[in-house]
Amino acid sequence: MVAFRNTDASGRTSGLLLRCVLYCLLALGLIIFDKRYDHLGQIRRFLSVVAYPVQVAVASPFEGWDWFRQSVSSRETLRADKAKLEAELRLANFRLQRYEALEAETQRLRALRANTAVVAARFVVGDIMDLDIDAFRERVLVDKGARDGVFVGQAVLDAGGVFGQVARVEQLTSEVILVSDASHAIPVQVNRNGLRTIAVGTGDMSRLKLPYLSTSADVVAGDLLVTSGLGGGFPAGYPVGTVAEVKRDPAQSLADVEVRPAAALDRSREVMFVWPKPDAPPQPDALAAAQGPAHAPSTAPPGAAAAAPQTAAVPPPHHGAPKK
Amino acid sequence: MALSALVALALAVVPLPPAVDAFRPDFLVLVVFYWSIESPRAGGLGLAFAAGLALDVIRGVVLGQHALALTLMAAWATHLRLRLRVFSLLSQSLTIFALLTGYQFVLFWVDGATGNPVTTFSRWLAPVTGALIWPLLAGGLSRLHDR
Numbered sequence: 471m472v473a474f475r476n477t478d479a480s481g482r483t484s485g486l487l488l489r490c491v492l493y494c495l496l497a498l499g500l501i502i503f504d505k506r507y508d509h510l511g512q513i514r515r516f517l518s519v520v521a522y523p524v525q526v527a528v529a530s531p532f533e534g535w536d537w538f539r540q541s542v543s544s545r546e547t548l549r550a551d552k553a554k555l556e557a558e559l560r561l562a563n564f565r566l567q568r569y570e571a572l573e574a575e576t577q578r579l580r581a582l583r584a585n586t587a588v589v590a591a592r593f594v595v596g597d598i599m600d601l602d603i604d605a606f607r608e609r610v611l612v613d614k615g616a617r618d619g620v621f622v623g624q625a626v627l628d629a630g631g632v633f634g635q636v637a638r639v640e641q642l643t644s645e646v647i648l649v650s651d652a653s654h655a656i657p658v659q660v661n662r663n664g665l666r667t668i669a670v671g672t673g674d675m676s677r678l679k680l681p682y683l684s685t686s687a688d689v690v691a692g693d694l695l696v697t698s699g700l701g702g703g704f705p706a707g708y709p710v711g712t713v714a715e716v717k718r719d720p721a722q723s724l725a726d727v728e729v730r731p732a733a734a735l736d737r738s739r740e741v742m743f744v745w746p747k748p749d750a751p752p753q754p755d756a757l758a759a760a761q762g763p764a765h766a767p768s769t770a771p772p773g774a775a776a777a778a779p780q781t782a783a784v785p786p787p788h789h790g791a792p793k794k
Numbered sequence: 795m796a797l798s799a800l801v802a803l804a805l806a807v808v809p810l811p812p813a814v815d816a817f818r819p820d821f822l823v824l825v826v827f828y829w830s831i832e833s834p835r836a837g838g839l840g841l842a843f844a845a846g847l848a849l850d851v852i853r854g855v856v857l858g859q860h861a862l863a864l865t866l867m868a869a870w871a872t873h874l875r876l877r878l879r880v881f882s883l884l885s886q887s888l889t890i891f892a893l894l895t896g897y898q899f900v901l902f903w904v905d906g907a908t909g910n911p912v913t914t915f916s917r918w919l920a921p922v923t924g925a926l927i928w929p930l931l932a933g934g935l936s937r938l939h940d941r
Contacts, residue, residue, distance in 0.1 A: 490869035493843045497865060500858030505908050517851045528804045601807045604853050605815045606912040638854050645854045
């Protein structure tokens with residue numbers, strides 16, 4: 471039996487209704503101001519600094535356990551890990567050699583077309599904090615914030631591909647919305663043929679979908695999807711996922727396409743924040759005028775021309791960054 | 795009081811496996827209810843509002859959402875406190891279930907009004923587990939409080 475001590479059974483809580491109404495009005499005011507006018511950034515930032523110790527305190531036992539496990543892991547495990555990592559590094563270096571040549575070639579081709587290549591200029595690695603922010607939304611908290619120059623809308627990658635984008639920035643932390651969140655959409659391109667569409671999250675970390683492709687669209691299981699760079703939010707050319715299944719119902723006008731995300735959304739511990747290149751030196755128009763038209767049809771699908779102005783409109787590197 | 799609220803806040807964000815996550819009771823809400831019933835003058839609406847604001851900041855939703863829901867329901871709990879204290883455990887749990895459902899409903903409503911509704915059925919599971927855990931939590935808190 472729960473025994474409440476009747477400490478103030480007689481003492482009336484004077485003006486309960488009045489105080490309730492006052493607090494509710496205050497809360498409603500906060501909601502409206504936060505939603506409508508976005509004036510509460512400073513307050514929120516301050517409160518989040520106050521809340522930071524709680525978040526760290528909750529996350530630290532798990533991190534401490536990880537650290538402990540690592541520090542007592544046996545010599546054999548470490549050796550095996552080292553051998554594996556070395557093998558991976560060798561492979562990665564091998565691929566990189568080709569990558570550099572390819573990038574140079576791409577730059578050359580783009581220069582011909584007077585496009586500015588949107589290539590990431592700077593990376594910062596952040597650790598995902600071990601917290602459940604919200605059971606019903608696919609979001610994670612990362613330990614890099616406004617202090618490190620993170621800004622809202624910034625692209626976030628992990629080792630496999632596109633992880634998500636920054637939804638909210640606090641002083642010391644930031645909230646990243648995963649590509650699989652039901653309210654997230656990302657412009658993508660089928661790597662094989664350049665077909666552009668939009669990948670939408672499903673609320674399930676192992677699945678994305680492409681809801682805007684017609685039944686006749688040329689997409690098959692196994693196709694790699696990469697970011698198209700349209701809209702300027704994400705740098706172009708990073709893997710988003712592979713097509714897992716294409717269902718075509720002749721009665722429907724749109725195909726039902728399922729995608730497996732390339733990033734390890736449910737396993738990654740570290741993510742990379744990407745800053746777009748400050749300003750790739752704009753190519754002289756004369757060059758484009760002289761050589762562009764001749765090359766245009768062969769170098770890119772017609773849609774890419776429309777992409778140029780938008781990709782160039784990527785925000786400057788420290789857009790919305792430290793306001794201290 | 796502040797300590798119990800802090801612990802509850804920590805429990806609200808401790809990582810759990812996704813399968814169990816939807817069943818996580820709203821610990822902080824239960825603690826606020828307890829103090830609203832036990833000593834509404836020391837930890838009444840002020841505590842409710844502060845705790846709600848903390849939840850808003852940590853969960854990253856629109857500022858004031860949890861504060862509004864928690865204040866309303868804490869006021870209701872305070873209003874019912876004299877009756878709640880003499881209720882049997884079962885009746886207490888049922889009342890707490892009603893309060894928690896009301897809390898979720900206000901959250902649901904604000905979610906919808908601000909344009910990002912979460913319509914999964916599983917959000918209504920938390921009140922059930924919350925009501926089930928209430929006797930344990932209230933019993934434990936009153937033990938600690940007696941010391």
